[in-house]
Amino acid sequence: MSDDGLRRPRLRRRRPPRDPAATMTLIAHLTELRNRVAKSLLFLVLGTVVGFLWYDHGLLTFLTEPYCALPGDLRLQPDGDCRLVVLDVFGGVLLRLKIAFIAGAVISSPFWLYQLWAFVTPGLRRNEKRYTVGFVAASSTLFALGSLLAYLTLRKGLQLLLTLAGDEVAFQLTAELYLGFVISLLVAFGLSFELPLVAVALNLVGVLEYQTLKRSRRWIFFLTIVFAAFVTPTQDPFTMLAMAGPMVLLFEIAIQIARFVDRRRAKRAAAEHFHDLDDDDASPLDAAPSQLDAAPTPFDDLRRQDSPADDPAHSRG
Template sequence: MTLVAHLTELRNRIAKALLALALGTVVGFLWYDRGLLTFLTEPYCALPGQFRFQGDEDCRLVVLDVFGGVLLRLKIGLIAGAVLSAPFWLYQLWAFITPGLKRNEKRYTVGFVAASTLLFAAGAFLAWLTLRKGLELLLSLAGNEVAFQLTAPDYLGFVVSLLVAFGLSLELPLIAVALNLVGVLSHEALSRSRRWIFFLTVVFAAFVTPTQDPFTMLAMAGPMILLFETAIQIARVVDKRRAKRDAAQHFHDLGDDEASPLDARPSRLEDSRDPSTTPFRG
């Protein structure tokens, strides 16, 4: 393909991805007051009444300006739309990349799109489960004499950032598997760097989690370490299969009058032969 053809295809892929994002945003906008807002506020509403202003049992958040509610709904709808349309725009990304891949690499496209979607959903759900404990720890540090009245933009922004951080963090081991499958990252390199990977995973979790509490940090670092170890073992199996395939391909590529690697090696009898008894060839 020419450069113009590549740019045309890229434009078409981006247009399709944006269309999917727009449709997902509409769905998220309509879903906002039909269960999405309840889902996002449930961890805060599950806390004891002492963490809400004057023990408010209705668990209502506050908006401080006229356009705050509209902008908040648009923001949450956009993020929800990006998550809902992720399988489609991820497929568009892979569809643009796959023409440059080998035939055996193209077959992993659907698998990676499905795996990335499931991992992001699993990470977001894990964040939602740990959110209540993190909120309770953070709010309790203020003391009993402090009353809380959280604003909707601050609270929902905090919740969404935590869900996205957990979801994206579980994608990192999948990237390592993808790099191994295309031959960029070997199992030897992953295995040699295992301790550094685990250490940097804990550091990454400590900086990325908005709550900064040990419970939430370990909830993120633990699954990431398990997934990285799984990625290392997958890379080990893939490299073994690749080595066997390369060896078989090298053997079949030999000509009819060309010796195989086993035949080319000198035998033990030839190695032990006394040079002095070898006839002179001149």
């Protein structure tokens, strides 16, 4: 039989065996980071395409609704219509791309957040990897709730800022400045609601304890109010309190979750103190010497009975 008639077996590339110690070289870390970043960028591009197509089908109307809902005497438009002004030829194109990119980042956030957490999980223990789905779901939900709260309070805050100029002043806002203001407010609220989740994540991996959060509760609440005062683009008390109030509540929920997790972790550690040891391993006992007279023994009672000092007859002579 000729060599041409022989079929050569195909060589398949096998994945390298997984290291049980979860150790990786620097090249492996960089390769993993490159793959995760590439997948995140792919989801971000797809989300941007969706945002670009959604721009004319409700996205722009959704962003301009708080401004258009204001009283007509605040807007300088003779026909009573609600329109934003663009002062540049390429301003409309750049504005659409900017809004599409931000909308794409929000739409694809569950996917690139999963890639971020998947890059971190190899360095975690097995019981810590199960929080991946919960972390992605909770972070996406909190960001959406923060953005929704910002959108609901946007009209009141915008009306308060515009009415401070007086009744003789009417506004003609540009699309770039107004939409940039709205997007920055939505993103600020969304990211701010993620901070309590970071505290919970640090507690779950054992970095931040409940006692630390309990001792720092007052400082956390105070710094939350200061943070809301600096982060809110409107700088008005109404928007600041709208951000600080839910954040304080979320931080209190995070502290109580840390309390439950630490209490459960302490009970598990007390129940499984010696269960993980092999038969050949030494128990973690205290090897320091102790004093012999630290505790009474049965021989002390016998010695006390035989002592002549305790005999009443002997004491009377």
